[in-house]
Amino acid sequence: MHSRNKAFVLRMSMQSLVVLALVLDFLVPCPGMTAPPSEPDDDAFDIESYDLTSETEWENLDINVYEDSYNYNDLDQESEVDEAPDISPLAKQSPTQHYEEEVTLPPAPFNLDFKGPGLFGPETALGMPTCLLCVCIGGSVYCDDMGLHQIPPLPKDTRHLYCRFNNIRHVKNTDFINLDKLKSIDLTGNQISGMDEDVFQSLPQLQELLLADNNLQMMPELPITMKRIDLRNNRLSSQGVHSEGFKDMSQLEFLYLSNNNLDYIPTPLPLSLKVLHLQNNKIQFLHEDTFCNLNDLNFIRRNLEDIRLDGNPLNINLFAKAYVCLPRIPIGNN
Template sequence: MEQRIVLLCLALAGAGPCLGSFSDYDYGGMPVMINRLVGEPSVLSLRGRVDANWYRVMNSESCPLECDCPTQWPSAMYCDSRGLTYVPTTLPPRTQYLFLQGNRISSLPPEGFKNSTLTRWLILDHNEMVSNQISGAVLKGLPHLQNLFINYNNLTDIPGPLPDGLKQLRLAHNKIGKISPNAFENLKNLTLLLLHGNQLKTIGEADFKGLQSIILLDLSHNKLIEFPKNLPPSIQQLYVSNNSLASLPQDCLMGFDRLQYLRISHNKLVNQGLPADVFNVPSIVELDLSYNQLSSIPPVHQALQYLYLEANHIQGTDA
């Protein structure tokens, strides 16, 4: 039967990447989506465009001295890159978008957001957050929170409990070695979960229990030696690159009827460890097997459009 692969990439190691290879975006491998129709501000700070004192003069409501409050987005508080060791306590109730990245904040006390319970976006990237200094009630007290960014911190556990309405949770580049029991149990609305750049070694049977709507799950750059089991069947994009996988179970992709993008590059996969029909998944349109130890091209489904195989041990092909 005729194959329909549009792109087959077989570049040798040291020859440079294939055209069309993946590139990372900021904030954990995915671009941040901004919805201008609901007035969402840019993740990039507006600080420096207009004098901060002018902001305060032009705003009828108070603005914390530690932050800038642009009139373009009255609901946004830009408190980023100020050397802060704490969350400002004078946040106005109108706060919906709170930018605290690039500080030295290590803790979230129980009453940290008591005056800003309408917060929808909370960005704490590039701080010094540690798990045992995050109050168990502080995040649950933000019922409107939809996007939580805690990339590049010192977390060793999933923070929680988390608000039920959360849609995006970004915990990349921390020190998380395990997923706490029931960490995601009530997050039925979560669509994106970034856990890459952590220290996960195994995935438990109930680790992702409750994730009914998850679309993108990134487990790359961890220490996995086995392909994760019991993943939510709603996944469309699954990334497990840069781990230590040498083989895949026979049924590891069974039931993933929505899976479209699968990246398993930079592992230790060999042909002997791949069941004959493991990639015979009609929904997959893009498969990345580059930087492994494959000696031949594994069988794939005819619907596959993009196949990346560069930097393997494949000597020749009739593809």
């Protein structure tokens, strides 16, 4: 590249010298200044015939003289830029900037020392609030299908407990201490075979107890505030139900005792009762005063409209006097 540029500059410089010589020749005055200038010899100054390409002239030409008067660095730089390949758009972008990745740290763990009121309740003996194990919403605690083997410690403001489909086998009288607001307990679908006798006696507002699909043989004592009792699909016998256990429950409306081993109806039944399901037991006999009052022939049990006795070894046609005071005849085998 340098030899080509030097030849180009040399050729241009020589042509400039020729032109300069012609100009000076015309400007030199003739002797005496009186005679008109002599006409130049066309042949002598014919640019086309002015040959500088002979080998002798090229060899005697001092190129260094022209190199000193011209800066080849600028020409080289310009030539290199012109012949450089096209730069891709990505290469023309600014240098890659290094960014520090922003990392979001996980939230701080719950304060296990929390003892005030609120969603998570008081600290428990397990060292963590109950609602970290269960779901607590507005006084309701949901612990369904969690593989629990015991009732978890509950927040003091618990009103409804749903602890269905777990592996609980025994319910202790310490499981519901200081739960004055508890109204309903649902332990359906566990493996409960035993309960402490006074396990529910410390609950002044308990109204619903659902213990269906367990292995209970005895029913624990219940507070008189009960409205709904569900003991279906257990192993209850008549000896496992306390005598007159439902007598004082003046608010009891729903009593479900189907699919057990009862051989008689647990009487007396409160007047508030609306639904009594006893199907699929071992009941064979009905007393005349099971539902009615033999001392008051005008007595009518108006609320009890749904009695199920089907699936028992009992012919309801044989005990007509037992339900003459009922608004509807029980459903059973004829």
